[in-house]
Amino acid sequence: xxxxxxxxxxxxxxxxxxxxxxxxxxxxxxxxxxxxxxxxxxxxxxxxxxxxxxxxxxxxxxxxxxxxxxxxxxxxxxxxxxxxxxxxxxxxxxxxxxxxxxxxxxxxxxxxxxxxxxxxxxxxxxxxxxxxxxxxxxxxxxxxxxxxxxxxxxxxxxxxxxxxxxxxxxxxxxxxxxxxxxxxxxxxxxxxxxxxxxxxxxxxxxxxxxxxxxxxxxxxxxxxxxxxxxxxxxxxxxxxxxxxxxxxxxxxxxxxxxxxxxxxxxxxxxxxxxxxxxxxxxxxxxxxxxxxxxxxxxxxxxxxxxxxxxxxxxxxxxxxxxxxxxxxxxxxxxxxxxxxxxxxxxxxxxxxxxxxxxxxxxxxxxxxxxxxxxxxxxxxxxxxxxxxxxxxxxxxxxxxxxxxxxxxxxxxxxxxx
Amino acid sequence: xxxxxxxxxxxxxxxxxxxxxxxxxxxxxxxxxxxxxxxxxxxxxxxxxxxxxxxxxxxxxxxxxxxxxxxxxxxxxxxxxxxxxxxxxxxxxxxxxxxxxxxxxxxxxxxxxxxxxxxxxxxxxxxxxxxxxxxxxxxxxxxxxxxxxxxxxxxxxxxxxxxxxxxxxxxxxxxxxxxxxxxxxxxxxxxxxxxxxxxxxxxxxxxxxxxxxxxxxxxxxxxxxxxxxxxxxxxxxxxxxxxxxxxxxxxxxxxxxxxxxxxxxxxxxxxxxxxxxxxxxxxxxxxxxxxxxxxxxxxxxxxxxxxxxxxxxxxxxxxxxxxxxxxxxxxxxxxxxxxxxxxxxxxxxxxxxxxxxxxxxxxxxxxxxxxxxxxxxxxxxxxxxxxxxxxxxxxxxxxxxxxxxxxxxxxxxxxxx
Numbered sequence: 001x002x003x004x005x006x007x008x009x010x011x012x013x014x015x016x017x018x019x020x021x022x023x024x025x026x027x028x029x030x031x032x033x034x035x036x037x038x039x040x041x042x043x044x045x046x047x048x049x050x051x052x053x054x055x056x057x058x059x060x061x062x063x064x065x066x067x068x069x070x071x072x073x074x075x076x077x078x079x080x081x082x083x084x085x086x087x088x089x090x091x092x093x094x095x096x097x098x099x100x101x102x103x104x105x106x107x108x109x110x111x112x113x114x115x116x117x118x119x120x121x122x123x124x125x126x127x128x129x130x131x132x133x134x135x136x137x138x139x140x141x142x143x144x145x146x147x148x149x150x151x152x153x154x155x156x157x158x159x160x161x162x163x164x165x166x167x168x169x170x171x172x173x174x175x176x177x178x179x180x181x182x183x184x185x186x187x188x189x190x191x192x193x194x195x196x197x198x199x200x201x202x203x204x205x206x207x208x209x210x211x212x213x214x215x216x217x218x219x220x221x222x223x224x225x226x227x228x229x230x231x232x233x234x235x236x237x238x239x240x241x242x243x244x245x246x247x248x249x250x251x252x253x254x255x256x257x258x259x260x261x262x263x264x265x266x267x268x269x270x271x272x273x274x275x276x277x278x279x280x281x282x283x284x285x286x287x288x289x290x291x292x293x294x295x296x297x298x299x300x301x302x303x304x305x306x307x308x309x310x311x312x313x314x315x316x317x318x319x320x321x322x323x324x325x326x327x328x329x330x331x332x333x334x335x336x337x338x339x340x341x342x343x344x345x346x347x348x349x350x351x352x353x354x355x356x357x358x359x360x361x362x363x364x365x366x367x368x369x370x371x372x373x374x375x376x377x378x379x380x381x382x383x384x385x386x387x388x389x390x391x392x393x394x395x396x397x398x399x400x401x402x403x404x405x406x407x408x409x410x411x412x413x414x415x416x417x
Numbered sequence: 418x419x420x421x422x423x424x425x426x427x428x429x430x431x432x433x434x435x436x437x438x439x440x441x442x443x444x445x446x447x448x449x450x451x452x453x454x455x456x457x458x459x460x461x462x463x464x465x466x467x468x469x470x471x472x473x474x475x476x477x478x479x480x481x482x483x484x485x486x487x488x489x490x491x492x493x494x495x496x497x498x499x500x501x502x503x504x505x506x507x508x509x510x511x512x513x514x515x516x517x518x519x520x521x522x523x524x525x526x527x528x529x530x531x532x533x534x535x536x537x538x539x540x541x542x543x544x545x546x547x548x549x550x551x552x553x554x555x556x557x558x559x560x561x562x563x564x565x566x567x568x569x570x571x572x573x574x575x576x577x578x579x580x581x582x583x584x585x586x587x588x589x590x591x592x593x594x595x596x597x598x599x600x601x602x603x604x605x606x607x608x609x610x611x612x613x614x615x616x617x618x619x620x621x622x623x624x625x626x627x628x629x630x631x632x633x634x635x636x637x638x639x640x641x642x643x644x645x646x647x648x649x650x651x652x653x654x655x656x657x658x659x660x661x662x663x664x665x666x667x668x669x670x671x672x673x674x675x676x677x678x679x680x681x682x683x684x685x686x687x688x689x690x691x692x693x694x695x696x697x698x699x700x701x702x703x704x705x706x707x708x709x710x711x712x713x714x715x716x717x718x719x720x721x722x723x724x725x726x727x728x729x730x731x732x733x734x735x736x737x738x739x740x741x742x743x744x745x746x747x748x749x750x751x752x753x754x755x756x757x758x759x760x761x762x763x764x765x766x767x768x769x770x771x772x773x774x775x776x777x778x779x780x781x782x783x784x785x786x787x788x789x790x791x792x793x794x795x796x797x798x799x800x801x802x803x804x805x806x807x808x809x810x811x812x813x814x815x816x817x818x819x820x821x822x823x824x825x826x827x828x829x830x831x832x833x834x
Contacts, residue, residue, distance in 0.1 A: 122539065122579055127661055148659050153604050154595055158661040159576035162539055163752040175749040176629065178571055178698060187570050189698050212593065212831035236749065242565050244544055244575040245662025251751035281595060281606050283832040332592040332653065334668035335580040414629035415700035 001268050003396040005094035008106065010042030017390055017399020018042055023088050024259035024400070025224070027068050028112040035068035035115045040259055040401070041092055044106040048088075051105050056098060057087055070118045070260060074206035074223050074338045081206070081223065085264055114258035114401070117226075118204060120165045121339035123254065124329060125200075125230055126157040128320040130274075131348035135360045152278045155320035155328050157342075158245045160230075165254045165341065168227075168403045174381065174410040175252040177236035187239060191410035194234035194365065194378045197385050198346040199298050199356030201315055202228035202256055203322035205340035211333050216287050218326035221336070225266065225292075225322075227257035227387045227403035228343050234359055234378070254343070257387070257403040265398050269293045269391040271316045273324075284328060290321035296347060296389045298356065303382030305372050313349040313356055315389075381409040418685050420813040422511035425523065427459030434807055434816020435459055440505050441676035441817070442641070444485050445529040452485035452532045457676055457818070458509050461523040465505075468522050473515060474504055487535045487677060491623035491640050491755045498623070498640065502681055530586075531675035531818075534643075535621060537582045538756035540671065541746060542617075542647055543574040545737040547691075548765035552777045569695045572737035572745050574759075575662045577647075582671045582758065585644075585820045591798065591827040592669040594653035604656060608827035611651035611782065611795045614802050615763040616715050616773030618732050619645035619673055620739035622757035628750050633704050635743035638753070642683065642709075642739075644674035644804045644820035645760050651776055651795070671760070674804070674820040682815050686710045686808040688733045690741075701745060707738035713764060713806045715773065720799030722789050730766040730773055732806075798826040 004020040005012055011019050018024065018040040028045055029035040036049035049065040051057045057065075059080050064072045073084065091102050127133055130147075133156075137146030150156065174195055180187035206223025213221065230250060237249030270289040279285075294315040299307035325342050346356045355361045358378050362368055365377040379385065387403040421437040422429055428436050435441065435457040445462055446452040453466035466482040468474045474482075476497050481489045490501065508519050544550055547564075550573075554563030567573065591612055597604035623640025630638065647667060654666030687706040696702075711732040716724035742759055763773045772778045775795050779785055782794040796802065804820040 150597075150604070150656055150659070153597075154657060156657070156661055157664055159578055159664070161576055161751055163754050173750060177749055180567075180570075186695075187567075187698065189700060214832065233749065239567055240571060240573070241660070241662075242567070243658070243662070244573055245658075245660070247574055247576070248745070248749035248751065251746075252749045278603075281604065283606060328665070329668075332594055332650065332665035332669045333590060334578055334665065337580050415631065 002394045006041060006092050007094050007096060007099050008042045008044055008092060010044065014395050015397065016042050017397055017401065019396045020089060020092055021393065021396055022261065022265045022398045023085060024261045024265065025070050026117045026259045027115040028107070029115065030107055030111050037065040037068070037070060039088055040109065043109050045109055045112055046092065046102065047105045047107060051102065054101070056091060056101060057084070059083055068115060071339050077207060078220065081262070082264070085262065114167055114169065116167045117258060117260050119339050120162040120341050121337040123160040123162040123165055123341045123343070124157050125160045125250065125343040126155050126320070126325050126345040128155040128318055128325060128345040129347050130319040131317060131350060131354065132346035132356060132360065135348060135355065139364045153280065154284070155325045157325060157329065160254065160343070161251045162341070164251050165256060168255055168258050168401065168405070170253070170255060170405060171408050172231055172253045172405045173408045175233055175236070176410060176414060177233055177248055178239060179235045180239045192233035192235055195407065196232045196234050196358045196378055197298065198230035198232055199296060199311065199313065199387055200228040200230055200346060201344045202226045203326065203342045203344070204260060205326065205336050205342070206338055208338055209330055209336045211330065213327055213330045215284065215323050215327045219290050219323035221326065222263055222322060224260040224262040226260055227389050227400045229255040229385065229387055229403050229405065230343055231255065231405070253405070255403050255405045257400040259401045261398060261400055266292050266391060268393055269398070273321055274319060284324055290323040291316045291318055292391060294389050294391045296387065299386045299388065300371050300376065301384040302372060302374050302380065307384070307386060308371050310361060310371060311353060311355055313347050313354040315347060317347055317349045318344055379407050381407055383407050419811045423458060423509050424511050424513060424516050425459045425461055425509060427461065431812050432814065433459050434814055434818065436813045437506060437509055438810065438813055439678065439682045439815045440502060441678045441682065442487050443534045443676045444532040445524070446532065447524055447528050454482040454485065454487060456505055457526065460526050462526055462529055463509065463519065464522045464524060468519070471518070473508060473518060474501070476500055485532060488756050494624060495637065498679070499681070502679065531584055533582070533584045534675060534677050536756050537579040537758050538754040540577040540579040540582055540758045540760070541574050542577045542667065542760035543572050543737070543742050543762040545572040545735055545742060545762040546764050547736040548734060548767055548771065549763035549773060549777065552765060552772065556781045570697065571701070572742045574742060574746065577671065577760070578668045579758070581668050582673060585672055585675050585818065585822070587670070587672060587822060588825050589648055589670045589822045590825045592650055592653070593827060593831060594650055594665055595656060596652045597656045609650035609652055612824065613649045613651050613775045613795055614715065615647035615649055616713060616728065616730065616804055617645040617647055617763060618761040619643045620743065620759045620761070621677060622743065622753050622759070623755055625755055626747055626753045628747065630744055630747045632701065632740050632744045636707050636740035638743065639680055639739060641677040641679040643677055644806050644817045646672040646802065646804055646820050646822060647760055648672065648822070670822070672820050672822045674817040676818045678815060678817055683709050683808060685810055686815070690738055691736060701741055707740040708733045708735055709808060711806050711808045713804065716803045716805065717788050717793065718801040719789060719791050719797065724801070724803060725789050727778060727788060728770060728772055730764050730771040732764060734764055734766045735761055796824050798824055800824050
């Protein structure tokens with residue numbers, strides 16, 4: 001499919017992340033106005049809340065966009081998702097008869113502040129990238145036991161904390177926590193010294209389910225995708241995670257990109273998971289291409305310096321798709337809800353430069369690497385970390401907007417008396 | 418404090434779980450009517466939604482009880498919680514001038530169906546009972562390594578699944594899952610064969626917080642307590658839980674008792690945690706009595722048979738209080754929200770008859786026990802499991818209502834083609 005032409009000139013560049021082919025959903029505000037729903041087109045945002053109010057978009061008897069989140073649209077189900085996309089394409093395509101009515105509803109992205117695009121119902125984080133799991137396994141358990149015995153049979157995941165999810169641009173404060181190094185006899189209380197990122201994609205559930213669903217149903221129930229940075233305090237994690245998994249190490253913040261890219265926009269970029277090393281049980285097997293060919297990268301900008309790319313990888317490196325993860329999530333009868341967010345797990349690739357976490361890039365801190373003349377093992381105060389991602393079509397790109405956060409120094413001891 | 422007298426006769430018995438001293442909050446419906454907020458008094462329920470509508474309760478300019486959950490009241494904060502309790506005591510106490518207006522708003526509990534009393538924002542389950550952790554540790558890792566190294570330093574917890582929380586009386590369907598026994602070479606797909614309960618208390622967060630809070634603040638932020646049964650598929654858990662913790666094993670259902678017993682009602686029963694075996698870091702130390710002396714028991718009724726008590730214990734057996742758990746939960750900056758539910762962890766006592774899970778009672782299935790002439794290692798289809806709890810005052814009791822669920826047989830293979 002080639003670039004689809006819009007009357008919004010900036011949307012017709014092969015470099016824009018937001019051509020007519022994309023139409024991702026976000027929530028924005030300008031000045032003192034209340035946050036509202038919008039769709040990105042070129043370097044502009046169409047005010048969807050206002051477009052609905054003016055009758056340019058009519059999907060239901062009740063308004064769907066009088067709230068600053070996209071959950072109400074998701075709740076309407078896939079046919080309405082398709083109807084909205086078709087209507088937005090009609091309104092924004094080259095030669096649209098409604099151009100004169102729609103043009104006044106465009107706002108420059110440069111003037112807008114982005115907010116959380118949806119209300120996160122619950123958040124689950126997976127560990128479903130094989131390169132990452134292997135690297136971490138070698139570091140923690142040695143090469144003989146790198147992958148846990150269950151890893152090739154189920155997408156390993158754990159429940160995270162929905163309240164910690166924030167939109168790109170939100171500053172992240174270095175956390176305090178209980179730490180115990182290998183040479184400490186007792187734990188101590190202090191700021192995390194090994195604060196890290198994890199480069200992930202997030203899948204957003206758009207349809208409720210109340211019992212086990214198949215991989216095909218799971219794929220159909222996914223509304224769209226975001227970039228996701230699962231900020232991780234490795235030293236807190238090392239001390240707390242046995243036997244019940246990560247807890248406070250992952251609860252400081254999880255950042256997502258501001259734009260939800262729909263499954264429809266990503267459809268041309270579907271690709272299969274890598275070859276299975278052992279056959280999956282039938283209910284988890286691939287039934288079609290459910291990963292996506294999305295180039296991903298991480299940049300790090302030390303305080304006051306320009307960003308430097310520190311890793312490049314691709315979403316198709318995942319061993320399990322989000323659809324397989326969602327199907328597995330439902331197997332016990334676990335009810336899944338509109339607004340549930342599933343983190344893919346860290347997306348590393350086969351080579352050193354493809355590693356999606358500083359833990360892997362610096363091999364547990366043993367191999368510091370250079371960033372603009374500075375040495376890094378983990379994140380330093382003032383560093384800005386950004387995730388970038390786009391799929392490349394025939395003369396166009398599908399982008400997500402960056403997923404960015406700056407690490408602020410730890411505050412004073414919150415328990416000082 | 419002695420029994421406080423009410424004009425509702427059934428509330429003045431030393432045997433009722435719901436004297437005027439208690440006043441627990443629930444959501445009920447009668448016949449086809451919409452669910453509404455109510456407070457238990459003796460064998461009746463005062464319709465709080467209607468009492469507010471009639472102007473007998475006025476706490477805010479906007480109604481707080483026109484919704485079928487107690488979150489809006491929680492959101493108002495502790496002074497309003499206290500105002501409501503004082504008003505309810507005034508309306509229901511012996512000699513209340515409003516008796517004639519209030520009496521028509523009483524509904525017999527026997528006619529009411531109970532619903533979830535609050536919207537669960539997020540659910541966290543802890544592992545903070547030392548007898549349980551020790552028993553499970555001995556079974557899984559041997560007596561030398563029973564307690565993980567971190568256990569005496571932090572209340573170990575993991576995030577659970579809020580969507581799985583159901584009210585007492587909801588039938589539980591035996592889940593399917595991926596299973597791999599010690600003698601299996603590959604995993605298989607089948608119904609859980611080791612389905613279990615966990616006897617716990619649940620603490621409900623009633624105040625938002627956005628950064629680390631102290632144990633005292635945490636205690637102040639707790640709105641009330643429920644009984645909680647963390648249904649657990651031990652065979653799913655054994656295969657999935659390394660390295661990131663329990664996931665589908667705990668996601669089928671978590672049952673809670675229908676009545677939220679307020680911290681105010683439980684105040685006379687506060688008691689300290691057991692002696693510390695190692696000193697906690699200062700921010701987690703006890704600052705006052707934050708456990709409660711609540712007698713707890715579990716009964717099991719095989720299909721068609723009467724219930725038999727299979728375990729008795731007390732909430733004061735916990736090593737960590739819910740306030741310590743909530744404080745720890747916030748240490749990394751994790752935002753905590755009104756409606757968050759914290760499971761205490763299984764509350765076992767020192768002796769065999771004090772074990773709050775079948776896993777412990779049958780010692781991993783190796784020591785089946787007798788229930789009304791039948792042998793049990795784990796739950797059988799048709800068994801009804803109930804948790805009971807009450808604190809005992811001077812001539813009165815503070816009860817929670819039972820937390821009950823019947824295990825239905827597994828359905829047909831959800832993935833059969």
